[in-house]
Amino acid sequence: xxxxxxxxxEAKMARMLARVLREEGYVAETAGDxxxxxxxxxxxxxxxxxxDWMLPERSGVQIVxxxxxxxxxxxxxxxxxxxxxxxxxxxxxxxxxxxxxxPFALPEFLARVRALTRRPQGTxxxxxxxxxxxxxxxxxxxxxxVRRGSERIDLTATEFALLAALMQRPGQxxxxxxxxxxxxxxxxxxxxxxxxxxxxxxxxxxxxPREPSHIRxxxxxxxxxxxxx
Ligand code: CA
Numbered sequence: 001x002x003x004x005x006x007x008x009x010e011a012k013m014a015r016m017l018a019r020v021l022r023e024e025g026y027v028a029e030t031a032g033d034x035x036x037x038x039x040x041x042x043x044x045x046x047x048x049x050x051x052d053w054m055l056p057e058r059s060g061v062q063i064v065x066x067x068x069x070x071x072x073x074x075x076x077x078x079x080x081x082x083x084x085x086x087x088x089x090x091x092x093x094x095x096x097x098x099x100x101x102x103p104f105a106l107p108e109f110l111a112r113v114r115a116l117t118r119r120p121q122g123t124x125x126x127x128x129x130x131x132x133x134x135x136x137x138x139x140x141x142x143x144x145x146v147r148r149g150s151e152r153i154d155l156t157a158t159e160f161a162l163l164a165a166l167m168q169r170p171g172q173x174x175x176x177x178x179x180x181x182x183x184x185x186x187x188x189x190x191x192x193x194x195x196x197x198x199x200x201x202x203x204x205x206x207x208x209p210r211e212p213s214h215i216r217x218x219x220x221x222x223x224x225x226x227x228x229x
Contacts, residue, residue: 002117003027003045007037007063008052008079017050020106021113034058038066046074048117053080053091061094068095068156075116075157079104092194097158098184115185116157132167135227137206137214139167146206153205158183162198163206166215166225175222199223 004026008014014030021028029046031037035057041049049067053060064076078096091099098112131140138147141164146153155163161183166174176192184194199215207213216224 001027002047003029004048004050004113004117005037005041005044005046006030006050007034007041007055007060008050009033009055010052013052017109020110024110024113026113026117034060034063038063041067041074042070042072048113049074049076050113051076051078051096053078060096061091064091064094064096071154073154073156073160077112077116089193089197092197095156097156132164134167134170134225135214137163137167139164148206155202155205158198159201159205162195163202163225166223170225170227173218173222173224179223195223 002025004021006014006017006021006028008017008030009032011032014032018028018030029040031040034055037049037051037055038058041063049063051060051063055063058066060078060080064078067074067076075098076096077098077100078091079100079102080091081102097116100109100112131138133139136149139160140146144160146155146160146163162179165179165182176195179195180192183198199217203213203215206215214225216226218224
């Protein structure tokens with residue numbers, strides 16, 4: 001049972017999205033303002049949040065910041081009428097996992113929802129059953145857990161998907177566009193600078209100060225995940 005919370009102040013829009021999601025077999029609930037939406041997202045266990053950018057009480061960006069500050073890694077799909085690059089980067093920087101500019105076609109909306117709700121299993125490829133271990137990092141695609149040694153590292157859905165892609169083939173160099181394609185899966189919609197942004201998030205969470213990064217930048221080519229010496 002996949003539970004989705006829609007935080008959207010336009011009642012007609014919220015009702016329509018909830019109906020479409022229920023028709024697809026999801027459990028969909030709605031919240032009409034940012035404060036209610038954030039507190040419900042923090043109190044309850046949803047599998048996905050669909051968050052409008054412009055909301056009364058708390059903006060979509062404030063909601064995402066609030067979740068991430070509380071170390072809640074639930075995937076967030078941000079809906080926005082603003083589709084300028086700077087706004088996307090602000091939202092992604094705050095911790096949203098994906099973006100959908102309004103107006104959008106419902107098949108595209110559902111495709112994004114499927115991608116975000118399936119990601120933990122889908123990113124591992126193959127049977128997806130076994131944990132990946134490279135050096136001191138272990139990634140469990142079933143439980144959606146990453147550890148450095150015995151310490152648990154909390155990642156957002158996008159950070160998790162990117163790490164899983166890199167850890168599939170340790171030592172292989174991935175270009176930014178290959179990573180963009182395999183993690184975000186929407187060619188041409190998002191710039192490759194998003195890959196750089198998310199590599200920086202992963203480094204912040206995975207690496208220890210004054211030690212070489214787990215993710216090595218190969219200048220002019222891309223990134224590789226290597227066991228540390
Ligand atoms: Ca709105």
